[in-house]
Amino acid sequence: xxxxxxxxxxxxxxxxxxxxxxxxxxxxxxxxxxxxxxxxxxxxxxxxxxxxxxxxxxxxxxxxxxxxxxxxxxxxxxxxxxxxxxxxxxxxxxxxxxxxxxxxxxxxxxxxxxxxxxxxxxxxxxxxxxxxxxxxxxxxxxxxxxxxxxxxxxxxxxxxxxxxxxxxx
Amino acid sequence: xxxxxxxxxxxxxxxxxxxxxxxxxxxxxxxxxxxxxxxxxxxxxxxxxxxxxxxxxxxxxxxxxxxxxxxxxxxxxxxxxxxxxxxxxxxxxxxxxxxxxxxxxxxxxxxxxxxxxxxxxxxxxxxxxxxxxxxxxxxxxxxxxxxxxxxxxxxxxxxxxxxxxxxxxxxxxxxxxxxxxxxxxxxxxxxxxxxxxxxxxxxxxxxxxxxxxxxxxxxxxxxxxxxxxxxxxxxxxxxxxxxxxxxxxxxxxxxxxxxxxxxxxxxxxxxxxxxxxxxxxxxxxxxxxxxxxxxxxxxxxxxxxxxxxxxxxxxxxxxxxxxxxx
Numbered sequence: 001x002x003x004x005x006x007x008x009x010x011x012x013x014x015x016x017x018x019x020x021x022x023x024x025x026x027x028x029x030x031x032x033x034x035x036x037x038x039x040x041x042x043x044x045x046x047x048x049x050x051x052x053x054x055x056x057x058x059x060x061x062x063x064x065x066x067x068x069x070x071x072x073x074x075x076x077x078x079x080x081x082x083x084x085x086x087x088x089x090x091x092x093x094x095x096x097x098x099x100x101x102x103x104x105x106x107x108x109x110x111x112x113x114x115x116x117x118x119x120x121x122x123x124x125x126x127x128x129x130x131x132x133x134x135x136x137x138x139x140x141x142x143x144x145x146x147x148x149x150x151x152x153x154x155x156x157x158x159x160x161x162x163x164x165x166x167x168x169x
Numbered sequence: 170x171x172x173x174x175x176x177x178x179x180x181x182x183x184x185x186x187x188x189x190x191x192x193x194x195x196x197x198x199x200x201x202x203x204x205x206x207x208x209x210x211x212x213x214x215x216x217x218x219x220x221x222x223x224x225x226x227x228x229x230x231x232x233x234x235x236x237x238x239x240x241x242x243x244x245x246x247x248x249x250x251x252x253x254x255x256x257x258x259x260x261x262x263x264x265x266x267x268x269x270x271x272x273x274x275x276x277x278x279x280x281x282x283x284x285x286x287x288x289x290x291x292x293x294x295x296x297x298x299x300x301x302x303x304x305x306x307x308x309x310x311x312x313x314x315x316x317x318x319x320x321x322x323x324x325x326x327x328x329x330x331x332x333x334x335x336x337x338x339x340x341x342x343x344x345x346x347x348x349x350x351x352x353x354x355x356x357x358x359x360x361x362x363x364x365x366x367x368x369x370x371x372x373x374x375x376x377x378x379x380x381x382x383x384x385x386x387x388x389x390x391x392x393x394x395x396x397x398x399x400x401x402x403x404x405x406x407x408x409x410x411x412x413x414x415x416x417x418x419x420x421x422x423x424x425x426x427x428x429x430x431x432x433x434x435x436x437x438x439x440x441x442x443x444x445x446x447x448x449x450x451x452x453x454x455x456x457x458x459x460x461x462x463x464x465x466x467x468x469x470x471x472x473x474x475x476x477x478x479x480x481x482x483x484x485x486x487x488x489x490x491x492x493x494x495x
Contacts, residue, residue: 018170022170022174025174044195044199045195045303048303049305049306052241052305052306052307056307056487059241059308059485061308061484061486062356062482062485063352063482087282088306088487088489093280093291094291098304
């Protein structure tokens, strides 16, 4: 006995399939509006701020005056570097200070090796899951004149790379 | 069904379009920040901040940087003009600093980080939630000052054999020495871009014997050997100010008054730009004293240059600039 119930089942199946496909399509296309392309905006703001701060620390207040960035690195003064960096970085024109945190390292060449020296360690807010940005600046260190050794970079004139990790917490 | 899918597929595009307007504000704020901090504005020579109300339309861009070669170093005179809201109206800020077809609202603030808080400026409206934002760290450059005090007495006093009744004292701007590429624009003295300030203090030290004052007959400007006509009077404070004995009264370049303690002359870029000075010119500012018998023996040439004994250049002041756009 042949009737048309099989045909009905087939049509139902196709319709159900289409509905499922449509649902999946709608779900996929309406979610994830916040794409990789957008995350760079707050990153860009932090990067700009960080590189401004490094540039200003690298600009003496008077001609031939002391260069804060070079001085902190020469003296291996991580505390001073951190205080000055965050003073510039967290300053706003009004209201409370911003809540940025940082760590910094200096990359230099020692004989035929490239070594990294942690100038400022991360503080307690660092969990490793922050969306931190990295800003860098090449710094020229002159020949070290004083008798005490310049740790860990040695006495010779050299360019070192200062890297600062910056995050909000 | 096809129509349903077509409509449904348009919905996320619609949502994404709405979402992106917030991101756009950040980009505009960033662009405005770059114009303010890294660009000296346009025109550059003479610089836009020297333009008066009648020539405001000729200003195309209001940037605050000293030079395009010195990003993040802002000029104090540009800052003062920029935040002068009786000179610039909101439409000027939109058309000369923010740009774009949409009439954005803005809030631009600047505060120096020195202990005195010398600079604290704001312009624009209060910020609503969801505005675009950028913060820049900068340093502010201020005009230089030549202070001629009692310590220069021996250097600038002529011998008493001179029997003439007039005494000339000159301050010399040698552009060959000033506008040199070896000086970073962040520290350069350029009278065409910044005011220059000549202050003679302790003038009593330069007076002869019992004289209580010397008469300042005139202040003349010379390029090489020829004097430059200077038809401005004391009310033209955009061009210069001349003060005597710390008196609030302003004087013309031919004051003819007695000086007992100090002279302060500030020569501003609109004036220097009229003098047609090139990169090798020499500008002399001559103070002429006339008394019978002479009341002072001041004479000589004081060089306005990079020698720290002759000219004091204030330290750069760190500051923070915030731009909010919505």
